[in-house]
Amino acid sequence: MLESPLHLSDRHFGMIAKLIEGQVGIKLPAGKRLMLEGRLHKRVRALNYGGLNEYVETLFEAGQLDDELTxxxxxxxxxxTDFFREPSHFTFMREVAVPELLKPRGRGDLKIWSAACSTGMEAYSTAMVLDDMTRTGSRFQFRILGTDISTAVLRLAKTAIYTRDTLEPVPPAFIKRYxxxxxxxxxxxxxxxxxxxxxxxxMRMNLMDSKYPVDRDVDIIFCRNVLIYFERETQRKVVEQLCAHLRPGGYLMVGHSESMVHSVVPGLKQVQPTIFRV
Ligand SMILES: C[S@@+](CC[C@H](N)C(=O)[O-])C[C@H]1O[C@@H](n2cnc3c(N)ncnc32)[C@H](O)[C@@H]1O
Structure with a gap:
């Protein structure tokens, strides 16, 4: 039977799935094939390939992959992602985590890391809450780092321009001020x-890397809605590595569908189902 330009053969789908899991940690089970085909069409057309399988063949030719992998x-x-997605984490940060972290120091600098930040809404939601706290009596400075593997979302995060319809979860006073x-x-x-x-x-950073170029005294790490895509062993490695970047007493927040992290990394102190402390 002739190969369709619109579909990936089993072999070509397997090649991409293996590559992506190895590089990014994301599993692409057979059920994701239609999604992958759909998403690849635009790229394949833009590059003028005859079809998806031709694109994959070329990808694996010497020297091509580095350019195309991004x-x-x-x-x-x-x-x-959304502004204030899973809002209980932001309430916890304001009411529990920040006061706890500042208690032994009185005042100080807080470092927050949004790992797998997508378009930056998680990082800016954090910034709004922390800035609001400093206006209402808390004495601290803060810096926020957002990292992701996708250059496309990082571009958006850096410009910090969003459409008005994304503001629905943002409190009106914050919309006015921020x-x-x-x-x-x-x-x-x-x-x-x-x-x-x-x-x-x-900055761009792959959670699969064996070292993260990030300070080791981070106060709070958000790593939400990305671990779910990884195999158990990758989840364990990533969570252990992230925790090594927290200061003693620092917090790790994972997505609400990622509480299984507790069983994957048994040494973690669970404060709430999706909040851990080192
Ligand atoms: C579903 S979004 C979650 C965004 C945000 N944390 C939230 O909860 O709203 C998952 C993000 O993880 C990023 N990602 C996937 N694999 C990654 C990896 N290996 N290293 C870093 N980021 C990764 C994706 O590019 C995507 O932006």
Whole structure:
């Protein structure tokens, strides 16, 4: 039977799945094949290939992969995020984590890391809460780092420009204080204010790497809604490595569907189902 340009053969799907799991940690079971085909079409058309299988064959030819891997990763990663997603973590940060972390120090600098930050909404939600705390009596400075493997989402995170419909979960007082409207009144874009952008940095980082170029005295790490895509052994390695970057007493927050981390890394102190402390 002739190969269809719109479908991946078993062999070509297997080649991509193996590559992605090895490089990024994300599993691509057979059920993800349609999704992958759908997402790859645009790229394959843009590069003028005759079909998906031809694209995969070329990918594995000498020298091609390095150039294309960044695009492929952008294509296969799921970047869904929201401002104040899983809001109980932000309440916990305000009411418990930050006061606990500052108690022995009185005041100080807090370092927060949004690992797998997608378009930056998690990092900027954190920045809004922390800035709000400093306006209402708490005495501390803060810096936030956002990292992700996808260059496409990091570009968005750095520009900090979002459409107005993404603001639905943001409290009205925060919208007023932390977002700028476009000068063009017809535009539906808003931008995070410079005061928060200045305190937030983004860089590309793969959680699969054996070393993370990040300080080892981070106060709170958000690593949410990414571990779920990894195999158990990868989850264990990633969580152990992340915890090595927390200061004693620091917190790790994982997504609400990722509480299984507790059984994967048994030494972790569980404060709430998805909140851990070292
Ligand atoms: C579903 S989003 C979650 C975003 C945010 N943490 C949240 O909960 O709203 C998952 C993010 O993980 C990133 N990601 C996937 N594999 C990764 C890896 N190996 N290293 C770093 N980031 C990764 C993806 O690019 C994507 O932006």
């Amino acid at each position: 695009h492929l990763i952008d294509v296969v990663t799921t970047n869904k 977002f700028l409207s476009a000068k063009d009144r017809a535009s539906d874009e808003v931008r995070i204010v410079p005061e928060l952008r200045r305190r937030t940095n983004f």
